[in-house]
Amino acid sequence: MKILHKIQQLRFAIWMLFMVSAALSCDRCLHKSKVASDARANINGACGYGTSATSLTTRGGLVTASASAKIYREGVGCGACYQIRCTDPGVCSKSGVKVLVTDFTKNTQTDFVLSARSFSRLAVPSKAAQFLKMGTVDVDYKRIPCEYGGQNMTVKVDKSSKYPDYLAVQFLYQGGQTDITAVEVDQVGSSGWQYMTRNQGAIWGMQNPPRGYLSFRLLVTGGYDGSWVWPRRNLLPSIWTPGSVYESGIQITEIAQEGCSPCETGNWTDTYVN
Template identity: 35%
Template sequence: MGPISSRSWSGWTFSFLSLQLLASLNYCFCHTNKTHHQWLEAQATWYGPPTGAGTTGGACGYTDSVEKPPFHKLVAAGGDAFYKSGKGCGGCYKVKCKSHPDCSKRPVNIVITDHCPGTNQHFDLSGHAFGAMARPGKEDLLRSAGKLTVKYRRHPCKFYGTPMTFHVDAGSNPYYLEVLVEFVEGDGTICSVELRAANSNEWVQMKPSWGALWQHSCSSPLCGPISFRITTDETKRVVTVNDVLPKDWKPGQDYRATHH
């Protein structure tokens, strides 16, 4: 091998420095997010029954899960900045109000489960979540305000013993699989879902369907058990859930991760 010319050496140095810079940028992107630390301002309204979960439909696809643990009706329809075309589904926030005499000023933990279109920095809270910002006994008075300026910040999701859950959509079949991924601790939000069937050694990228649902079509039947590899949106944490869909998986069923 001959000597390295100054031209090729400088190119190598530039490439090396570029890689270092990209690694640095990636680290900052993955681990630094001001919304995790700073309280920012947004508008808040509420919808649905006064003590309810907003709606059991919703643009994320969680259906009646919003009424049950671990959501406990503490949910919101996010404006565009929070819903993020569905990528914000499952994101957790602390929200508090100080602008009304009936505000408790204590933060309430909420999860994005729906979309409030035509707004940006806006939380359309469930009636229950809006009332939870009130001083004890003042929930109805606070809800009567209708709209408030609130402070919020992103918060790591904790579901306290509820494992990550995969709901197989009712329209699924051996050649088409659509799953709703729920209760992702940490980020809550997902940027990638891959699957691996029992009859394959390869991970296959699923496509976003709508809300928090992901889909995959194939020309040969998907044989269980089926594993999933999840990449979270904020920190890019990779979680592998092996064999969560059994050999005899069925549409319309929930399957919970036992370990990952």
């Protein structure tokens, strides 16, 4: 356990050095790529959200998306929100679509894969049918804060959990524009925080979890600093069951900074048709 703690400290120190080097960066890096349409795209993806993705996208006004390796980042990118716009002014809408990363794509020609219905929303309604036939289009995209209409972050006991020997959790409705890079759990009233491991996408798990009422704390990387965030309440009861959901009472609102050029700090230039 001490070795794992030292490794985590080293990783955090390296990350801090990177963030200091990006001190003149912005939070709206504009990227150019391609987006593909795939009728088989679905919400039951590599992030492990399963049917929870429906409630996430509904409350956040989002659509689900499969993301490339550089965005998925072995699961770190799960739950991140992006705004995507295609670049043909004769076909594309100004707003494009806002997506939630729920899956990983092995397609090396694109950064995102959308369902046919979501893909067609990149175009103005009158051109949606012909747009859908294109299959792959050039786009601009940027990461945006996730917003869930006042909904606090919640903790869901994953279906893979087996009381009392194995505990796996997901953190749903994570707001802001940050990444959860570490999770620790502790019995309420104790000071023996224990690390959980990222098992699959957004799922964190551990063997032989602490007994009794449990609390969690999260290492969130965003802005120019990283910080531990945890609710001042018991999150899991002494006897927990797979599928149970508990509200944390808090919401993450930090905005991550990126080192990039060009730096998009305002609205995109309105060169698209309505």
